[in-house]
Amino acid sequence: MTEADIVEGVSLEAIVSLAKRRGFVFPSAEIYGGFAASYDYGPLGVEMKRQIRELWWQAMVRERDDIVGIESSIITNSKVWEASGHLDTFHDPMTDCLNCQARLRSDQIEENTCPECGSVGRFTEAREFNLMLKTNVGPVVDASSVAYLRPETAQGMFINFENVQQSTRKRLPFGIAQIGKSFRNEITTKQFIFRTREFEQMEMEFFCDPQDPFDWHTYWKKERLRWYYRLGVNPDRLRLRDHNPEELSHYSKATSDIEVHYQWGWGELEGIAHRGEYDLSAHAAHSGKSLSYFDPDRNEHIIPHVVEPAVGVDRVMLMLLSDAYAEETLENGDQRTVLHFAPDVAPAEVAVLPLSRNEKLGPTARRVYDVVRPRFRSQYDDAQSIGRRYRRQDEIGTPLAVTVDFDTIDDDAVTIRDRDTMKQTRVSISELPEVLNQHLVAMRPHIPEYDEIDV
Numbered sequence: 001m002t003e004a005d006i007v008e009g010v011s012l013e014a015i016v017s018l019a020k021r022r023g024f025v026f027p028s029a030e031i032y033g034g035f036a037a038s039y040d041y042g043p044l045g046v047e048m049k050r051q052i053r054e055l056w057w058q059a060m061v062r063e064r065d066d067i068v069g070i071e072s073s074i075i076t077n078s079k080v081w082e083a084s085g086h087l088d089t090f091h092d093p094m095t096d097c098l099n100c101q102a103r104l105r106s107d108q109i110e111e112n113t114c115p116e117c118g119s120v121g122r123f124t125e126a127r128e129f130n131l132m133l134k135t136n137v138g139p140v141v142d143a144s145s146v147a148y149l150r151p152e153t154a155q156g157m158f159i160n161f162e163n164v165q166q167s168t169r170k171r172l173p174f175g176i177a178q179i180g181k182s183f184r185n186e187i188t189t190k191q192f193i194f195r196t197r198e199f200e201q202m203e204m205e206f207f208c209d210p211q212d213p214f215d216w217h218t219y220w221k222k223e224r225l226r227w228y229y230r231l232g233v234n235p236d237r238l239r240l241r242d243h244n245p246e247e248l249s250h251y252s253k254a255t256s257d258i259e260v261h262y263q264w265g266w267g268e269l270e271g272i273a274h275r276g277e278y279d280l281s282a283h284a285a286h287s288g289k290s291l292s293y294f295d296p297d298r299n300e301h302i303i304p305h306v307v308e309p310a311v312g313v314d315r316v317m318l319m320l321l322s323d324a325y326a327e328e329t330l331e332n333g334d335q336r337t338v339l340h341f342a343p344d345v346a347p348a349e350v351a352v353l354p355l356s357r358n359e360k361l362g363p364t365a366r367r368v369y370d371v372v373r374p375r376f377r378s379q380y381d382d383a384q385s386i387g388r389r390y391r392r393q394d395e396i397g398t399p400l401a402v403t404v405d406f407d408t409i410d411d412d413a414v415t416i417r418d419r420d421t422m423k424q425t426r427v428s429i430s431e432l433p434e435v436l437n438q439h440l441v442a443m444r445p446h447i448p449e450y451d452e453i454d455v
């Protein structure tokens with residue numbers, strides 16, 4: 001796929017429309033006119049999000065000896081944000097258009113022109129705008145009760161470094177991983193679920209010895225790319241980009257982004273930051289507690305360095321929807337919209353479809369569904385014609401459909417239809433789980449080895 005093909009690919013409007021029509025993502029509070037940059041996930045959206053989280057947790061925690069998980073509070077002591085630098089430095093420069101009153105990020109205004117109304121050079125002075133959402137905790141609303149919704153999950157890992165290290169007796173290098181909601185009062189929020197004010201992060205802080213000669217930053221770039229290949233993403237849609245020194249966050253020594261070609265061009269999917277000893281040192285200084293690690297081999301205390309891969313669940317979902325979407329013309333001239341999801345990220349792996357809604361077929365089809373559903377994420381659909389149901393399952397990306405027809409009652413066999421090739425195979429119900437599994441395995445993407453990835 002060339003860059004031109006990607007740019008000419010599916011429009012964001014087509015994704016937003018499919019997401020709503022089929023129950024992936026709804027605008028939040030729609031019956032009240034919506035709420036800017038907030039979305040609700042529907043029945044298929046939540047299944048897909050669960051899969052994304054599971055696949056991340058599987059790769060980052062369960063398949064490894066050197067990473068453990070935590071869940072820390074969303075609202076915590078404000079001193080955490082003082083120490084992390086978020087109170088002082090987590091700002092975007094903001095300006096207002098004097099013509100249309102649009103509130104804009106001044107670093108995103110091009111050629112001094114308002115992107116909303118096109119007026120030129122009519123802006124207020126840029127001012128810094130803190131992105132943290134503020135609240136009050138407890139019965140008194142005053143300065144002493146101010147608290148913040150966390151803008152990243154990362155700090156929960158730093159403030160628990162000692163608890164985790166001592167309770168698990170982990171030795172360097174080791175990581176702490178977390179999945180959870182974060183909140184930012186974002187100014188620019190136009191690109192669907194790409195940038196929202198409430199979103200979910202999957203972050204891992206990998207603590208290593210500053211003298212370790214192994215390059216953990218490079219290692220994590222490769223591992224994280226491998227994860228996206230495991231999700232079936234077209235490698236041409238991804239690239240790595242190193243931050244320029246002036247782009248680096250206040251905590252970062254070096255950051256590489258895994259970028260995706262979205263509908264509006266290349267944009268950040270995941271950040272892989274080298275945070276050095278910034279966070280542990282800052283929390284040690286502010287709390288007065290030593291957050292060091294005792295190295296038994298060197299018989300000395302050291303402050304570990306940190307490499308952090310961090311990504312948003314919502315952004316992964318937008319990328320997967322865009323990457324999988326296709327509008328196709330079939331051999332008989334029919335049109336179909338299809339999501340070519342890898343089986344692991346599809347909301348449903350298997351759909352069980354009786355040929356028609358019928359008193360004779362119904363019980364047999366339910367019996368087949370009972371065989372399938374304990375083993376695979378499944379759907380049962382008997383509404384409307386079989387052709388329409390195939391189209392519906394294609395449109396939500398279900399890799400396999402199992403059709404129960406009138407012969408099934410006599411021969412105890414069903415037909416498996418492959419979403420991508422549309423080929424059909426007859427198989428006996430007793431062998432169905434095994435054959436479905438073989439099909440799904442065959443549809444899984446190839447994952448290159450670590451050494452095969454060039455970064």
Ligand code: GAP
Nearest residue numbers: 152154194195196199269270271310311312315
């Ligand atoms: N702990 C480091 C950190 O939070 P970040 O680049 O600000 O770094 C990490 O965020 C990832 O979280 C981003 O790469 C993106 O995938 C996701 N993310 C950040 N802000 C987001 C937002 N407003 N909406 C959706 N996802 C967001």
